[in-house]
Amino acid sequence: MALQLQRRHQSGPAQQPFRQWAPRELLEVAYRHPLLFPPGSAFDYSNTNTVLLGMVVEKVSGQSLASFIEQHILQPVGMIRTVFPAGAEMPSPHARGYFKMPDGKVVDATDWNPSWGWASGNMISTLEDMRVWARDFAMGKLLSPAMKRERDRFLPAPRKATARYTVWRSKTRTAGSDTMATS
Secondary structure, eight states, X not given: XXXXXXXXXXXXXXXXXXXXXXXXXXXXHHHTSOOSXXXXXXXXXXXXXXHHHHHHHHHHHSSOHHHHHIIIIIHHHTXXXXXXXXXXXXXXXXXXXXXXXXXXXXXXXXXXXXXXXXGGTOOBOOHHHHHXXXXXXXXXXXXXXXXXXXXXXXXXXXXXXXXXXXXXXXXXXXXXEEEEEOO
């Protein structure tokens, strides 16, 4: 069955929400799909880019991404209730999470393994720590002046979006509704 799912490109993270994913496995899923355009010629958001960046951080620093984030981001700004989990563990107390499936059915996703996102979304935080993050990220507290300028450089948003995109914020019109995303 697993081989059939892989052959039909249906064995990725969305189809296996409880599985523990390794970064290289996430790249294997991404590499099964053709490029949307030649590198550097256009823009479209992809978690794959952030997974690759996480692997670069590990290679250059000699640390796991979780340790690097803890030492260089969370501790310096005092985010003591934020974690980069090694598995599917969820700190208590926590709210239930729900996900709308492609067929429209809403399912409880609370216990899904967040490793599907790894460097692009494997962290769990509290509202209080998120307030610290939003303030310090907006102010560029952990960034050099050069990185602040790069963060604030806007790029054309993908496809027919009605806004522009920056490293830290985007607002696009999708399927008739406004969405706000942070990266």
